[in-house]
Amino acid sequence: MPHPTTTTPFTDPAAVARYAEGPRRNVPGYDSLLPMVRILLAERVRADGRVLVVGAGGGLELEDMARAHPGWRFDGVDPSQPMLDLAAQRLQSAGVSGDRVALHHGYVQSAPAGPFDGATCLLTFHFVPREERAAMVAEIRRRLKPGAPFVAVHLSVADGEGARGEGGAGERDLWLSRYAAFQVASGMAPEMADRGRAKVAAELAVLTPQEDEAILREAGFGDVRMFYMGFAFRGWVATASSERGAHSP
Numbered sequence: 001m002p003h004p005t006t007t008t009p010f011t012d013p014a015a016v017a018r019y020a021e022g023p024r025r026n027v028p029g030y031d032s033l034l035p036m037v038r039i040l041l042a043e044r045v046r047a048d049g050r051v052l053v054v055g056a057g058g059g060l061e062l063e064d065m066a067r068a069h070p071g072w073r074f075d076g077v078d079p080s081q082p083m084l085d086l087a088a089q090r091l092q093s094a095g096v097s098g099d100r101v102a103l104h105h106g107y108v109q110s111a112p113a114g115p116f117d118g119a120t121c122l123l124t125f126h127f128v129p130r131e132e133r134a135a136m137v138a139e140i141r142r143r144l145k146p147g148a149p150f151v152a153v154h155l156s157v158a159d160g161e162g163a164r165g166e167g168g169a170g171e172r173d174l175w176l177s178r179y180a181a182f183q184v185a186s187g188m189a190p191e192m193a194d195r196g197r198a199k200v201a202a203e204l205a206v207l208t209p210q211e212d213e214a215i216l217r218e219a220g221f222g223d224v225r226m227f228y229m230g231f232a233f234r235g236w237v238a239t240a241s242s243e244r245g246a247h248s249p
Contacts, residue, residue, distance in 0.1 A: 023060060023123060025186040026179075028230030033122075034064040036228060037151050040237045041118045044149045047071045049117035052143055054108050055124030057083025059090035066096040077104040077111040108136055114143035119150045125212075126155040126204045133205065137219040144240040150221060153228060153235035155179075155206045176201055179232035200232075209234055 023030045045051060048071045056062055056076025065072060078084050084103045091101055104110050119140050128136055140150060157175040180197040184190050200206065207215075209226065213236065216224045221238035228235030 025188060026183060027123065027233055028182055029228075033153065033228060033230075033235065034061060035068075036235075037061065037120060037122065037153070038065045038068050040151050040227065041065070041120070041149050042069065044147065044239075045069075045072065045118040049073075050075070050114070052111055052114065052116040052119040052140070053077070054111070054119065054121040054140060056087055056103065059087030061120060061122055062087060062101060063090050063094045063096065066091065066100060067094065072100070074101045075104060075112055075116070076101060077106060077108055079105070079107055081105050108139045108143075111143060115145040116143050116148060117145060118148050119144055121150075121152045121154075123154060125152060126200075126206055128205060130205045130207065133207070134215050134218060137215050137221075141220040141240055146240055146242045148240045150216075150238050150240065151235065152212075152216070152238075153233060154212075155200065155204060155232050156209050156212050156234040157206060157232050159208050172201075172206075175232045182231055206232075212236070 027033065041051065047069070050073045051065065053062055053065075053074055053076040055078055056074075057078035057080045059076075062074055062076055066074065076084070076087060078087070084105055088103060092098075102112075104112075121140065125133060125136075144150065158171045176197050179200070180193040183193040183196065188196075212234065213224050213226075216236065216238050220241050222241040224236055224238040226234060227237050
């Protein structure tokens, strides 16, 4: 889910057409990550539940959840209309009924008020500027029932020094280098991986895991637990608390 204050490829037709290749090439264990996400949701989302998908463009997680849980209904939101069109095409090709999925053009504020039984935000938050992250998480929390699960996965790395010893590169540099090395191992040209790594470091809002967890708690989520780590990526599952956080309306 790209944000207007970041530079993104999600309105470029060629990039949109190639989107489905990206997560598997960039995110370690992506094919296992999708089942993990729906397993975590299914622990609390009932058989006929309603799920909010933030950053739904492309439709990869929508297709996966819709196939596995035929009784679930979905509202997906994304600011890129071409990516939403791609999601609609994917769902149609997968035979997912149109009355099960509503796609909304815009940011999370454009999503229905709910209340939803669960929510996801995958590979999205690192596109959101640091100063806007807490408000976005609070908007997601505001749309969830108390006790509803929320699963988030995005770039998140520590910001300490000395991971390679005294005088070496810092821990953040180390993990971003491993992120680029994974892309090369997945078939990307080394020079492209290096450019991508530099772009991530310069342009994306990559917080530390401690900062990410603090934002979830401040927005009104409890039982915040990390369930996934893939080099520079982290994933959390959290529960909407009965009392909403300080940033929630």
